[in-house]
Amino acid sequence: xxxxxxxxxxxxxxxxxxxxxxxxxxxxxxxxxxxxxxxxxxxxxxxxxxxxxxxxxxxxxxxxxxxxxxxxxxxxxxxxxxxxxxxxxxxxxxxxxxxxxxxxxxxxxxxxxxxxxxxxxxxxxxxxxxxxxxxxxxxxxxxxxxxxxxxxxxxxxxxxxxxxxxxxxxxxxxxxxxxxxxxxxxxxxxxxxxxxxxxxxxxxxxxxxxxxxxxxxxxxxxxxxxx
Numbered sequence: 001x002x003x004x005x006x007x008x009x010x011x012x013x014x015x016x017x018x019x020x021x022x023x024x025x026x027x028x029x030x031x032x033x034x035x036x037x038x039x040x041x042x043x044x045x046x047x048x049x050x051x052x053x054x055x056x057x058x059x060x061x062x063x064x065x066x067x068x069x070x071x072x073x074x075x076x077x078x079x080x081x082x083x084x085x086x087x088x089x090x091x092x093x094x095x096x097x098x099x100x101x102x103x104x105x106x107x108x109x110x111x112x113x114x115x116x117x118x119x120x121x122x123x124x125x126x127x128x129x130x131x132x133x134x135x136x137x138x139x140x141x142x143x144x145x146x147x148x149x150x151x152x153x154x155x156x157x158x159x160x161x162x163x164x165x166x167x168x169x170x171x172x173x174x175x176x177x178x179x180x181x182x183x184x185x186x187x188x189x190x191x192x193x194x195x196x197x198x199x200x201x202x203x204x205x206x207x208x209x210x211x212x213x214x215x216x217x218x219x220x221x222x223x224x225x226x227x
Contacts, residue, residue: 002195004171005179012087012175013155016094020102020151023095025144028106029132043107047100054097058164061093065165085167090175093161101150109143110136142213153206157199 027046031039049057065083066072076082083089113136121131137144159177166173168182176195183192 002174002176002179002191005174005176006198008087008171008173009156009175009177012090012094013152015091016098016155017102017148017152019091019095020098021144021148024099024102024106024147024151025137028103028147029110029136031103032107032110043103046103049097050100054158054160055164057097058093058161061089061096061161061165065089065092084165085169085173087172090162090166090173093165094155094158097158097161098151098154101154102147105143105146105150106140109140109146112143113139145213146210149206149210153203156202 027042031043031046062084063069064071065075067076067082072082079088083092117135117139118131121135126134156175157177158175159181162173162175162178163181166175166178168174168178174182176199180192180195180199183189183195
């Protein structure tokens with residue numbers, strides 16, 4: 001097992017999830033709060049990575065981060081180095097590639113909140129901010145956890161975007177998926193099998209957690225009724 005790749009993958013997934021939750025919560029609430037052409041357009045852009053080949057997204061990010069574009073030159077001037085082939089570049093690519101997995105569960109969760117609770121809180125004089133944090137967000141906690149788990153798990157399994165904008169630099173941009181590819185190319189099937197089994201087990205555990213959430217909530221609800 002490539003321990004350096006494992007650590008880098010977990011670091012990238014945790015960083016991506018933290019950034020995505022901070023972005024996805026307000027964005028999903030804005031999308032779920034109304035119906036308009038603007039909201040539909042934003043939702044379509046957010047969902048684009050679901051249907052766009054990862055190599056296409058990686059290619060455009062690689063170009064945007066390089067010296068051939070004005071934004072790329074500005075970044076190089078500010079940072080002193082290009083974002084491409086660095087951990088920071090991987091983070092930017094991972095956030096953009098995994099954003100639909102963070103936003104869509106939250107949009108569904110926010111839209112599923114009973115409007116009666118929101119109207120009751122507003123009738124009691126609560127501000128929109130207070131309504132969101134005291135009513136909407138607690139009632140959507142399962143969707144928030146699903147969003148975080150999907151974002152983390154999807155980042156762990158990234159390959160195309162990571163390869164395009166990060167390459168294969170040990171202890172810098174080589175993630176587990178890249179390490180698995182290298183192991184297969186080297187015909188090191190024993191190591192490849194261990195890496196693949198780890199990724200498979202992790203993905204299965206994450207999905208099991210997501211699907212068990214409704215059952216746990218129903219059980220808690222029945223126990224509360226009995227008490």
